[in-house]
Amino acid sequence: MNGGASKAPARSEHAPAVPSATSAISTASSPPAPATSFACFVTGTDTGVGKSLVSAALLRALARHYPRVVGMKPVAAGTIHTPQGPASEDALQLRAASTVAVPPALDNPVLLPDPLSPHLAAERAGVRISVPVLQASYEALCEHADAVVVEGAGGFLVPLAEDCTMADLAQALAIPVVLVVGLRLGCLNHALLTAQAIRACGLPLAGWVANQIDPDMAAVEDNVAYLRRHLGAPLLGHIGYLAQPQSAAIELALPTDWLCSNALPLSRRGGGRGL
Numbered sequence: 088m089n090g091g092a093s094k095a096p097a098r099s100e101h102a103p104a105v106p107s108a109t110s111a112i113s114t115a116s117s118p119p120a121p122a123t124s125f126a127c128f129v130t131g132t133d134t135g136v137g138k139s140l141v142s143a144a145l146l147r148a149l150a151r152h153y154p155r156v157v158g159m160k161p162v163a164a165g166t167i168h169t170p171q172g173p174a175s176e177d178a179l180q181l182r183a184a185s186t187v188a189v190p191p192a193l194d195n196p197v198l199l200p201d202p203l204s205p206h207l208a209a210e211r212a213g214v215r216i217s218v219p220v221l222q223a224s225y226e227a228l229c230e231h232a233d234a235v236v237v238e239g240a241g242g243f244l245v246p247l248a249e250d251c252t253m254a255d256l257a258q259a260l261a262i263p264v265v266l267v268v269g270l271r272l273g274c275l276n277h278a279l280l281t282a283q284a285i286r287a288c289g290l291p292l293a294g295w296v297a298n299q300i301d302p303d304m305a306a307v308e309d310n311v312a313y314l315r316r317h318l319g320a321p322l323l324g325h326i327g328y329l330a331q332p333q334s335a336a337i338e339l340a341l342p343t344d345w346l347c348s349n350a351l352p353l354s355r356r357g358g359g360r361g362l
């Protein structure tokens with residue numbers, strides 16, 4: 088845990104951020120700082136549907152428009168071993184696509200050892216996840232960034248504690264949501280239910296990404312076409328099944344008018360002040 092819960096479990100700090108793209112922003116050709124900032128919350132139709140892959144691709148696409156782009160994984164359940172100690176694979180993936188490095192307490196405030204639902208992983212680690220504390224980390228992170236991509240964990244309603252879910256965090260941050268639809272049989276229902284839950288929170292569904300996680304899915308195009316007609320949000324990208332999934336190879340379309348319509352005025356960049 089790096090600061091987003093009420094009691095630290097006994098474990099060492101995870102790997103420091105070493106973003107591979109950091110040097111890319113210090114060149115003379117960097118775009119000028121925009122008058123607005125951008126943030127989005129990436130959720131998915133389930134766990135393992137490609138949120139991290141898409142979040143990293145979003146960061147790379149945003150880096151063409153904003154000099155300082157940073158990913159955040161507020162709650163990670165499950166660690167990998169690194170020379171620097173246990174780390175979240177998702178946080179490392181986001182850091183590799185970010186253009187500035189921030190302390191782990193800001194980009195991954197809660198790191199839990201067990202790869203479980205966050206509420207169970209937290210319980211086992213003896214910590215309590217607090218939405219206001221996560222929000223404070225997000226607001227501190229925003230001080231270092233022009234664009235922030237926040238990756239949830241699992242699906243939109245995954246519990247963080249007995250009395251709160253990832254949806255509560257998204258609502259507290261009050262930022263537009265991007266939905267990753269893991270294309271496989273069953274995803275239409277999951278996508279429509281998730282869109283409904285996002286809107287029921289009062290959050291805009293800013294867009295969605297179709298990500299084929301089942302290489303043998305039938306009628307892929309017809310499924311995507313149905314969601315295009317019924318999700319009521321723009322399709323930002325359609326990623327086919329990848330033999331070697333890498334965010335650098337993914338092209339997401341972030342039209343300027345889409346960025347403008349989802350941009351946050353600087354006065355609202357900390358989130359939590361309504362949309």
Ligand SMILES: Nc1ncnc2c1ncn2[C@@H]1O[C@H](COP(=O)(O)OP(=O)(O)OP(=O)(O)O)[C@@H](O)[C@H]1O
Pocket residue numbers: 131133134135136137138139140141177239240241242298299300326327328329330332
């Ligand atoms: N289009 C794709 N083609 C092939 N493999 C993919 C594709 N998208 C994602 N994957 C793979 O599926 C696995 C799950 O993806 P990812 O870790 O991005 O999911 P996630 O939604 O972020 O999961 P979590 O809820 O754990 O954060 C990874 O091994 C990833 O490389």
Ligand SMILES: C[C@H](N)[C@H](N)CCCCCC(=O)O
Pocket residue numbers: 134135163164165201202203204205240241242245
């Ligand atoms: C551990 C895993 N990779 C995710 N980070 C958490 C997924 C939680 C799913 C909970 C559920 O919906 O049943």
Ligand SMILES: [Mg+2]
Pocket residue numbers: 138139140177238
């Ligand atoms: Mg992930």
